[in-house]
Every structure is written in C-alpha cells, then in structure tokens.
Amino acid sequence: MDFDLTEEQxxxxxxxxxxxxxxxAPRAREIDEKSEFxxxxxxxxxxxxxxxxxxPEKYGGAGADTISYALAVEEIAAASGSVAANYNAHISLGASPIYLFGTEEQKQKWLVPLARGEGLGxxxxTEPHSGSDAAALKTRAEERDGMWVLNGQKMWITSGSVARSVVVAAKTDLAAGSHGVSNFIVPADAPGFTPGKDEPKMGMKGSPTSQLFFADCRIPKENxxxxxNQGFKQxxxxxxxxxxxxxxxxxGLGRAALEHSLKYAREREAFGQPIANFQAIQMKLADMATELEAARLLIYQAAALKDRGQRFTKQVAMAKLFASEAADRACWQAIQIxxxxxxxxxxxxxxFYRDNRLTLIGDGTSEIQRLLIAQQLLKEM
Ligand SMILES: Cc1cc2nc3c(=O)[nH]c(=O)nc-3n(C[C@H](O)[C@H](O)[C@H](O)COP(=O)(O)OP(=O)(O)OC[C@H]3O[C@@H](n4cnc5c(N)ncnc54)[C@H](O)[C@@H]3O)c2cc1C
Known part of the structure; x- marks a missing residue:
C-alpha cells in the first residue's frame, strides 16, 4: 500500500x-478543568x-476521503481529547449512519444540517444493562397511530445532551434477537425525549456524555x-x-504525549545534564515513537480499505486495539519522563493519559476488538 499523503491530504x-x-490547544486545560462544552x-x-x-458536497460535506478525516481527528485530539471526542461522535456515529443507510429525503433533512455544522449528531x-452485548438492548419502538413510539433508557451517549439529532437503536421485534433491532432518527425536541445528567468522568471532561430517557417518545414514521429490523447490521x-x-x-493523544516528552527531556536537567542524555529516557522515547508509527500505518491501512470499498473489520479492529493501547503506554511513559x-x-x-483511557473502552473495548480479530482469523482459516 502507498501511504504517501496526497497534496489534498x-x-x-x-x-x-x-x-x-x-x-x-490554548483552551484545552480550561475545557478539562471546567468540564466546559x-x-x-x-x-x-x-x-x-x-x-x-x-x-459528499451534495450533502453539505467537503468530500474528503477517510485518511483525510483520520488526519483531522488526530490533529484535533493532539490539541484537546474532549473536542476530538465530540467531533468523532458527530461524524462517525451521529451523521455516518444517516449517510450510509438513510433515504435521500432523510439525508437532505438530517444529514445536510449536521454536515454544515448547524448542530451535533x-x-x-449503549444502555445501563447492555454495552459490549449490544443486542441485549431493551429500548422498544412500537408503531401506534402512524407514529413510532419509543420507550427506554440509554447511557454513555456522547453529545447526548447537546445534540441536534440522535440515531437511537431500539427493539422492533422482541422475539427476533439481533434481527429485531431498528435505528431511528430522534430530533432533540421530540416529545417524550429527555436527556439526563452528564456523567462526571475521569477524562474527556469537556465532552458531555449523558443518559437519555424515552417515555412514550413519539416520532414520525419516516424517521x-x-x-x-436492519438496525444491528447498520x-x-x-x-x-x-x-x-x-x-x-x-x-493524536499519544503523539501529543511524545511531543511534550521530547521537549521536556531536552529542557529538564538532572545530574548536570538534560535527562534526554540518559539512555533510559531515550529507550522510552524510541518505544513511544515506534509504537505510534505502527499505529499510524494500521489506521491508514484500514482507512484505505474503507475508501476502496473493501472489507476492513479485522484491520480496523487491529488499528483501534493497537492505537489505543500504544497511546496508553505513550501517555503513561510521558508522565514518567x-x-x-x-x-x-x-x-x-x-x-492526555486520562483522556486517552476512553479509547480502550468506547466503540468496543480492547477485549471485544481481540474477539473480533480472532473471529475474523478463524473465519479465514
Ligand atoms: C466516555 C464514553 C463515551 C461513550 N459514548 C458512547 C456513545 O456515544 N454511544 C453509545 O452507544 N455508547 C457510548 N459509550 C459506551 C461504550 O461504547 C461502552 O461503555 C462500551 O461498549 C463497553 O460497554 P459497557 O460499559 O457496558 O461494559 P461491559 O460490556 O459491561 O464490559 C465490562 C467488561 O467486560 C468485558 N467484556 C464484556 N463482554 C466480554 C466478552 N464477551 N469477552 C471478554 N470480555 C468481555 C469488557 O471488555 C469490559 O472489560 C461511551 C462510553 C464512554 C465511557
């Protein structure tokens, strides 16, 4: 694979x-300390x-490829994990399913304003009793008087309290397991929809993460x-x-940890010399840089496969698993340095350490990524 960036990237x-x-970046510490959105x-x-x-531009977007998007997320995360978390959830979770599975009418009505930045998606x-085992969700959607009526509770929803619209997974056939789940577009002002309190968190403090309550929440049929019943696949x-x-x-968070460490190691003196002269410090810097470079290549590989329309489930699970754990190690060593x-x-x-800890949990934990990789390996045998 050719990973030279194009001029546009x-x-x-x-x-x-x-x-x-x-x-x-100049506001990142304050955003964190004040838990400010x-x-x-x-x-x-x-x-x-x-x-x-x-x-695509016809849906209010910029028409960039997935590597460009990954580059943008990396740069934003290197400045503030909190801002990157909301940005990431907006594009990859809030807007993407509408682009991928929505009708033309839904894209015009719901995707275009999100892509133009008129609100967050x-x-x-996730629900209080179902995270990794997503198919065990309990929120229900029933058809009543020509409307969909949602009842249930969600948990840990990034931007849930500030979003313009939320794509909500709900059971539409209780007997059909994962084949009985559908997704719905719920606007923030839907009757019966109430965001709960924002969770107090270890990191990503400027990124609101909320419970959502649906009590006879009525939305039009066309939402x-x-x-x-295609929700699970979606x-x-x-x-x-x-x-x-x-x-x-x-x-982005791991790279920021490395950059701050390089600077500090050159400036900080011990035993009459910069700590960067000590091989114990150099080994840490070398390991951090090498692992982050490997993570970068795995990410570009997954992004390139996605843009070519090829399967990338295994490669992206590897990229997510390795990048999150490499960044965890890099942030940990940065504190030591x-x-x-x-x-x-x-x-x-x-x-950086507190913010990055989420990346080993959200969008499927490290354990679930290892399961996905193993499942794909065993299928390939
Ligand atoms: C800050 C933050 C933002 C989030 N944003 C969103 C969001 O926007 N939308 C959304 O829907 N969700 C969101 N989530 C939820 C997130 O996706 C879940 O927390 C995650 O999938 C794990 O689910 P859980 O918390 O229920 O853990 P559990 O599923 O209860 O897992 C607990 C532990 O058991 C392990 N485990 C579970 N099953 C297995 C298994 N089969 N084999 C081995 N180990 C297993 C897990 O890896 C974990 O270590 C967010 C979470 C956080 C913390």
Missing part, C-alpha cells in the same frame, strides 16, 4: 493543525467545513432509518467506521 492536515493549535469551537469548525469533512446504542457497519476515528484520536511534574495538573500529560 497534506493541505487538510496543515489547515486543521493550524486551527487546532491556535484555537483549541465549547460550543463556539464547533461553530468555527462548521465554518471551516470540518463538521461534514468526509461527506449523536448515536445511542425509521433505512429498513425495519450499527455494526457504523462501528467499523467509527473505530478508524477513535484510533486516530488515540494517535516528566517525573513529579508529570503528576501535576499544571502539565498536559496527565490529561
């Missing part, structure tokens, strides 16, 4: 890096065309996404795509 990376470093940053990202980056699959495909961007988010200062809220590296 270079341009997108540079433009997003400049924006992220000048507009997001920075709505104005998302408005600016909309003006720059970032909120619909990988969607979200995706509600069924695509076909009835969210499996959606999650494959989302794993590219969560892996890119981990890469910073010594006592690494443990201080005054430096950024402890935030």
């Amino acid at each position: 270079h341009m997108i990376r540079e433009a997003v890096r400049e924006f992220a470093q000048s507009e997001i 920075p709505a104005d940053i998302f408005r600016k990202m909309g003006e720059l065309g970032l909120m619909g980056l990988p969607f 979200a995706f509600a699959l 069924l996404l695509g076909e009835l 969210f499996m495909i959606t999650l494959d795509g989302a794993r590219i961007s969560i892996a890119a988010m981990a890469l 910073h010594g006592g200062m690494g443990y201080s809220r005054e430096m950024h590296v402890e935030r």
